[in-house]
Amino acid sequence: MKIVIAPDSFKDSLSAADVASAIARGLRQALPDAQLVERPMADGGEGTMQAIMAACQGELRSLTVEGPLGQPTEAHWGWLASERTAIIEMAEASGLQLLERQQRDACTSSTYGTGQLIAAALEAGARRVILAIGGSATNDAGTGMLCALGLRLTDAQGADLPRGGLALANLSALDITGLDPRLAEVQFEVAADVDNPLCGPHGASHIFGPQKGATPEQVVALDKALDHFADHCAPLLGHDHRNLPGCGAAGGMGFAAKAFLDASFRPGVEVVAQLVGLAQAVEGADLVITGEGRFDAQTLRGKTPFGVARIARDAGVPVVVLAGTLGEGYQELYNHGIDAAFSLASGPMTLEQACSGAGELLSARARDIALLWQLRR
Numbered sequence: 001m002k003i004v005i006a007p008d009s010f011k012d013s014l015s016a017a018d019v020a021s022a023i024a025r026g027l028r029q030a031l032p033d034a035q036l037v038e039r040p041m042a043d044g045g046e047g048t049m050q051a052i053m054a055a056c057q058g059e060l061r062s063l064t065v066e067g068p069l070g071q072p073t074e075a076h077w078g079w080l081a082s083e084r085t086a087i088i089e090m091a092e093a094s095g096l097q098l099l100e101r102q103q104r105d106a107c108t109s110s111t112y113g114t115g116q117l118i119a120a121a122l123e124a125g126a127r128r129v130i131l132a133i134g135g136s137a138t139n140d141a142g143t144g145m146l147c148a149l150g151l152r153l154t155d156a157q158g159a160d161l162p163r164g165g166l167a168l169a170n171l172s173a174l175d176i177t178g179l180d181p182r183l184a185e186v187q188f189e190v191a192a193d194v195d196n197p198l199c200g201p202h203g204a205s206h207i208f209g210p211q212k213g214a215t216p217e218q219v220v221a222l223d224k225a226l227d228h229f230a231d232h233c234a235p236l237l238g239h240d241h242r243n244l245p246g247c248g249a250a251g252g253m254g255f256a257a258k259a260f261l262d263a264s265f266r267p268g269v270e271v272v273a274q275l276v277g278l279a280q281a282v283e284g285a286d287l288v289i290t291g292e293g294r295f296d297a298q299t300l301r302g303k304t305p306f307g308v309a310r311i312a313r314d315a316g317v318p319v320v321v322l323a324g325t326l327g328e329g330y331q332e333l334y335n336h337g338i339d340a341a342f343s344l345a346s347g348p349m350t351l352e353q354a355c356s357g358a359g360e361l362l363s364a365r366a367r368d369i370a371l372l373w374q375l376r377r
Contacts, residue, residue, distance in 0.1 A: 002035040003027060004281050004317075007291040008304035009047045010324055011135070012097065013355040014362075016040035016047045022359040023289055023322065026366030030374065037281050041290070043304045044191040044249075044268025045134025046097060049089035052130070053078045055275040058087065063120050065093045065113035068137040069105065070163065073098060077117050085128040086121035090114045090250055091135035094144070096212065099137055104213030106139040106205075106222060108164035111253055115148025122182045131257060132191040132268055133250035139209055140165040141198065141226045142256020150178035151260070165205075165251065166218070169225040174232055179260070188261045191268035194301045196248035198241070198255045199227045204248035212251070226252055233259055269307030279311050287373065288312040288319045289366065295341055296327025309337030322365055324358065342369070 005027075007019040014022065020038040027036060042048035053060055059079045067073035078087030091097065093113030096104070121129055138144070143153060144163055152175040153161045153168075161167045197203050205214065205222040214222060227242070234240040237259055241247050246265045247255035257263035273279065282288060290308040292299070299306050305321050312319045313336075321333070321341040330341055344361035 001031060001033070002037065002285045003031075004037045004039060004285045004288045006039040006041045006278060006288060006308045007322070008041050008043060009045070010293040010358055013293065013324070013358040016042055016051065018359065019291060019362060022362035023291070023366040026363035027370045029367045030370035037285070039276050039278050039281050041276070041278070041304045041308060042132070042268065042272050043134060043302065043307065044132045044271075046089065046091040046095055048132035048134070048191060048268060048272060049076065049078050049087045049092065051272050052087050052275050055277070056080055061120070063117060065116040066110070067098050067113055068094045068109040069099065069103065070110070073113060075113060075117060077121065079124060083128065084126055085130065086124065086126040087130050087132070088114065088117045088121060089132045090253060091132075093117050094138050095135045096137040097135065104137060106209045106212035106214035106251070107166040107218055108162070109138040109212065110140055110144030110163035111136070111138045111142050112144035112148045112163060114253070115145035118145065119149060119180065122180060122186070126186055128187045128189065130189050130191055130271065131263065133253045133257070134192065134268060136250040136253060137212055138165070138253070139205055139212055139214065139222050139251035141168065141204075141229050141252030143168065143229065145253065146179070146256055146260055149180050149183065151176055152178055165222050166225055168229040169221065171229055171232055174236055176236065183261060188257060188263035190246070190254060190257050190263045190265045191271040192246045192249040192254055192265055192302070194249045194298070195245035196301070197243045197245065198230060198247040198252050199223055202248070204252045207248070208251060230255070267302040267307060269302060269304050273307060273311060278308065279315070282312055282315045282317055285315070285317045288317050289322060289369070290319060291322035293324040294327050295321055295323035295325070295330050295333070297329025297332055299330070299333055300336065305338065306333065306336060309333070313337035320369055322362060
């Protein structure tokens with residue numbers, strides 16, 4: 001019996017590799033003779049770089065950058081020297097995991113550190129940059145990143161705007177003359193896990209702002225500020241990108257990448273799946289187990305379980321999801337290649353308890369699934 005284990009990370013708890021290992025431990029308790037193939041996955045968020053580096057045997061480099069709130073942060077990025085390709089994971093420099101829950105501030109957090117990583121890739125001679133933009137703590141439409149690369153944003157008095165998305169409400173002028181000219185020589189490929197537009201009820205601020213610390217009032221203010229920024233960009237660049245799918249990813253980083261870097265977009269899970277050889281691993285499998293921290297209707301927008309299920313469905317292999325939480329609308333995934341889904345909680349528990357005990361809970365649920373699977377023989 002062959003089982004492929006291809007989960008994403010569980011935010012604030014376990015990496016994708018740790019999730020896969022925990023599931024494998026539980027399966028072995030009930031199916032000691034099964035062939036278990038672990039393929040830790042990612043969809044453009046945290047863990048994307050590690051998955052790609054492991055698959056491609058790349059070089060991991062480090063750089064001290066500005067974190068999302070300006071704090072010095074040691075961030076890593078990947079380098080594939082033979083291909084002159086840089087793998088930059090936004091979460092390393094501007095990620096939600098860099099902040100304690102009470103520190104999250106969608107109004108002032110900045111992507112400046114991600115821009116510093118891109119600048120380092122330019123210095124290394126990169127000709128291609130894969131930019132994984134999930135897991136961000138920011139809602140600044142990528143303006144921090146652009147400022148690190150030479151963009152200048154000023155208010156009506158000609159003063160530079162402070163960091164953060166809310167400050168964009170006071171934007172009066174953009175100056176692109178200082179942007180690094182090497183950007184035009186680089187192919188940017190964005191690995192994104194969502195397809196939201198920049199603004200509106202399905203945009204960056206409304207959908208993702210609350211998990212980054214924004215209150216309902218701040219969500220409205222941020223949405224207007226990002227819309228104001230897009231108003232200034234359209235006549236300057238000759239195109240209005242705000243309604244394109246993916247431009248709302250990572251608090252609007254997708255917009256900055258498309259509008260200023262001429263980036264192409266691919267679902268992050270497709271990028272990772274190709275490089276880790278997921279389709280080849282699924283061939284001949286009897287079962288695929290995937291998972292993520294919260295499994296709900298948002299998963300349909302290109303998150304890991306959705307991408308894994310598409311590959312497994314093409315191979316005719318059933319898919320089971322293990323998730324920290326089964327959220328609203330998760331049943332819709334049953335129409336897209338998911339055969340069953342289970343949450344981890346074994347009883348009433350706090351979020352902190354669930355996160356700290358995620359490994360044990362994953363193993364226990366995996367063992368339960370294996371025992372149930374044996375009944376079908």
